[in-house]
Amino acid sequence: MLIVPEREIADLMTRKAAFDAVEKVFAAMASGEAYNFPVVREAIGHEDALYGFKGGFDRAGLTLGLKAGGYWPNNLDKRGIINHQSTVFLFDPDTGKVKAMVGGNLLTALRTAAASSVSIKHLARKDAKVIGMVGAGHQAKFQLRAALEQGNFEKVIGWNFHPEMLPNLEEVAKEAGLPFEAVELTGMTEADVIITITSSFDAILHADHVAPGTHVACMGTDTKGKQEVETALLARARVFTDEVAQSVSIGEAQHAIQDKTIKIEDVAQLGAVINGTNPGRTSDDEITLFDGTGVGLQDLAVAAAVVDLAVEKGVAIEVDF
Amino acid sequence: MLIVPEREIADLMTRKAAFDAVEKVFAAMASGEAYNFPVVREAIGHEDALYGFKGGFDRAGLTLGLKAGGYWPNNLDKRGIINHQSTVFLFDPDTGKVKAMVGGNLLTALRTAAASSVSIKHLARKDAKVIGMVGAGHQAKFQLRAALEQGNFEKVIGWNFHPEMLPNLEEVAKEAGLPFEAVELTGMTEADVIITITSSFDAILHADHVAPGTHVACMGTDTKGKQEVETALLARARVFTDEVAQSVSIGEAQHAIQDKTIKIEDVAQLGAVINGTNPGRTSDDEITLFDGTGVGLQDLAVAAAVVDLAVEKGVAIEVDF
Numbered sequence: 001m002l003i004v005p006e007r008e009i010a011d012l013m014t015r016k017a018a019f020d021a022v023e024k025v026f027a028a029m030a031s032g033e034a035y036n037f038p039v040v041r042e043a044i045g046h047e048d049a050l051y052g053f054k055g056g057f058d059r060a061g062l063t064l065g066l067k068a069g070g071y072w073p074n075n076l077d078k079r080g081i082i083n084h085q086s087t088v089f090l091f092d093p094d095t096g097k098v099k100a101m102v103g104g105n106l107l108t109a110l111r112t113a114a115a116s117s118v119s120i121k122h123l124a125r126k127d128a129k130v131i132g133m134v135g136a137g138h139q140a141k142f143q144l145r146a147a148l149e150q151g152n153f154e155k156v157i158g159w160n161f162h163p164e165m166l167p168n169l170e171e172v173a174k175e176a177g178l179p180f181e182a183v184e185l186t187g188m189t190e191a192d193v194i195i196t197i198t199s200s201f202d203a204i205l206h207a208d209h210v211a212p213g214t215h216v217a218c219m220g221t222d223t224k225g226k227q228e229v230e231t232a233l234l235a236r237a238r239v240f241t242d243e244v245a246q247s248v249s250i251g252e253a254q255h256a257i258q259d260k261t262i263k264i265e266d267v268a269q270l271g272a273v274i275n276g277t278n279p280g281r282t283s284d285d286e287i288t289l290f291d292g293t294g295v296g297l298q299d300l301a302v303a304a305a306v307v308d309l310a311v312e313k314g315v316a317i318e319v320d321f
Numbered sequence: 322m323l324i325v326p327e328r329e330i331a332d333l334m335t336r337k338a339a340f341d342a343v344e345k346v347f348a349a350m351a352s353g354e355a356y357n358f359p360v361v362r363e364a365i366g367h368e369d370a371l372y373g374f375k376g377g378f379d380r381a382g383l384t385l386g387l388k389a390g391g392y393w394p395n396n397l398d399k400r401g402i403i404n405h406q407s408t409v410f411l412f413d414p415d416t417g418k419v420k421a422m423v424g425g426n427l428l429t430a431l432r433t434a435a436a437s438s439v440s441i442k443h444l445a446r447k448d449a450k451v452i453g454m455v456g457a458g459h460q461a462k463f464q465l466r467a468a469l470e471q472g473n474f475e476k477v478i479g480w481n482f483h484p485e486m487l488p489n490l491e492e493v494a495k496e497a498g499l500p501f502e503a504v505e506l507t508g509m510t511e512a513d514v515i516i517t518i519t520s521s522f523d524a525i526l527h528a529d530h531v532a533p534g535t536h537v538a539c540m541g542t543d544t545k546g547k548q549e550v551e552t553a554l555l556a557r558a559r560v561f562t563d564e565v566a567q568s569v570s571i572g573e574a575q576h577a578i579q580d581k582t583i584k585i586e587d588v589a590q591l592g593a594v595i596n597g598t599n600p601g602r603t604s605d606d607e608i609t610l611f612d613g614t615g616v617g618l619q620d621l622a623v624a625a626a627v628v629d630l631a632v633e634k635g636v637a638i639e640v641d642f
Contacts, residue, residue, distance in 0.1 A: 003640055003642065005640075005641065005642045006642070037361050037363050037373075037374075038359070038361055040358050040359055040361060040374065040376060042358050042376075042378070044378045044385065044414065045378075045380065046378070046380060046383075046385075046414050046415075047414065047415060049414070049417060051378070051385065051412070051417065052358070052376075053358075053361065053374050053376060053387060055361060055363075055373075055374060055389075057363070057365045057366075057367070057372070059366065059367060062367075064365065064367075064372065065389075066374060066389060068376075068386075068387060068410060068412070068419075069412070069417050069419075070417055071417075072415075072416055072417040075416055075417070079416060081416065081418075085416060085417030085418055086417075087410075087418075087419045089389060089408075089410065091372070091389070091390070093365065093367050093368065093370070094367075094368060094393075095393055095396055095400060095402065095406060096370060096372065096390050096391055096392075096393040096396070096406030096407075097402075097406055097408075098389075098390075098408045098422070101419070101422065101642070103642065317640060319324055319326075319638060319640065320326065321324065321326045321327070321422070321424065
């Protein structure tokens with residue numbers, strides 16, 4: 001079996017490889033060739049940790065396995081290591097034997113960034129010029145970097161609950177040679193694409209903060225109770241997601257479903273747009289909204305890609321298991 | 322992190338170590354210090370395989386992780402490798418980092434054998450002399466070997482749907498210097514302890530095949546629909562299990578619960594007997610029945626034990642992950 005430690009991932013994995021892997025697996029999910037298993041998520045009553053497993057199987061890519069790990073909120077303060085800790089295990093679908101073990105921390109950031117990026121490619125207007133960021137933490141930098149590779153953006157605008165973090169966004173804008181401007185939420189009407197990436201439990205972005213024709217990628221809501229945007233925005237938008245079942249239960253759509261602003265039939269798979277079985281955006285003044293909840297298959301897809309890259313570059317550790 | 326490959330397990334793990342680990346974790350489950358996570362089990366639609374995850378956390382032993390793998394029915398015929406394939410992954414409960422990866426195939430056989438053995442120690446009559454086996458396949462040998470280490474058995478009797486497999490049992494009896502006798506099911510009344518270890522979907526052992534005072538360990542039923550003994554036997558017996566929720570849904574007790582022969586309150590945890598909070602057997606003519614369904618914590622417990630042994634003997638592979 002092969003091992004790719006966390007420390008190798010940064011040199012191996014590219015945003016392009018993550019994008020391609022996520023786009024492909026979203027398509028496989030929509031065509032029924034790939035599916036996610038029920039998620040296990042447990043508050044284990046030790047170190048306030050959340051621990052669990054996200055597994056799945058992609059019959060098209062022959063990728064089987066799981067990501068295991070979770071959130072250890074005291075890691076950084078107590079031990080100087082990051083709070084999110086995860087590992088991906090890939091299995092041989094022909095035999096059930098373990099095939100690879102891959103550090104999952106950076107991969108999780110990259111696959112989450114790739115998801116909003118895939119949604120921009122398939123749902124944003126081709127002439128999108130201004131990208132707006134709601135949220136400016138560590139993950140926001142990943143989202144913005146990946147997003148700027150889609151289309152020809154000319155400007156980045158951003159808002160964060162703690163404005164002192166906005167230089168994070170400015171840094172990424174500068175890397176891409178783009179101007180950055182801090183705005184109020186009302187200023188988000190200037191954006192053609194908006195990414196929300198917060199850990200909010202209340203709607204931050206309101207329907208009237210979003211101009212007609214905008215594509216909104218909501219990437220922060222992955223738990224019951226979390227919320228980033230007003231349900232009225234979902235009512236106005238065409239809503240897409242990675243996985244409908246997660247979107248309506250733990251994703252951004254949970255609230256609009258609960259208050260009956262939208263119906264479950266109103267939530268479509270982004271993969272169907274990729275496959276061409278859903279038309280996606282049909283006019284320049286439509287609002288499209290992608291509810292990115294994060295699925296195990298994304299983790300497996302990027303992990304499988306990085307194993308291939310590690311083998312190619314000779315850095316995979318081989319263990320006779 | 323540490324790796325203990327499948328090939329090392331046979332030389333490392335002892336029946337004694339498996340017994341101690343399983344007894345301890347059953348006790349921790351009953352005291353509330355250890356719990357199993359929801360089981361994921363998927364027919365993945367490839368190679369007719371069943372694949373899934375059994376996880377748990379033992380706060381007392383600080384053992385966190387999962388067993389991943391399943392059943393690949395074509396492995397033996399197509400590839401000459403065993404059909405059950407599993408791997409155990411242990412995590413550091415303080416940080417969420419992966420700690421060890423351990424081959425799970427032999428461990429699964431040993432922990433299943435240890436479970437009926439623990440039930441015999443705590444529930445069988447101390448003067449038990451005759452042990453009866455219903456089932457004579459590969460796993461039956463493990464069950465019998467472990468059982469014979471409890472008490473002072475003088476004779477082994479056995480029945481199997483395919484009598485040509487009975488020499489499996491005779492072989493183990495001989496190892497222990499005991500006589501073996503093939504019997505009809507009606508002959509099981511001679512036994513003081515009976516272990517059922519089949520993959521039956523119909524009751525094999527009837528209530529009138531079991532004499533008063535017998536301890537019965539039902540080890541084969543781990544899925545909806547499987548059944549080894551008549552529900553009338555559960556009605557006559559005091560019923561114990563590893564985990565009540567599994568026992569009444571996928572274990573031997575599922576049928577007696579469904580036909581209302583017994584109530585869920587009639588099923589007690591074996592761990593409570595180990596802890597002394599349940600008296601266990603209270604007379605010499607009571608029938609006790611242990612419904613062994615198999616839980617993730619058993620796998621984690623034996624895997625943690627084998628990692629310690631591997632470190633002690635210097636055969637654990639250390640990988641800088």
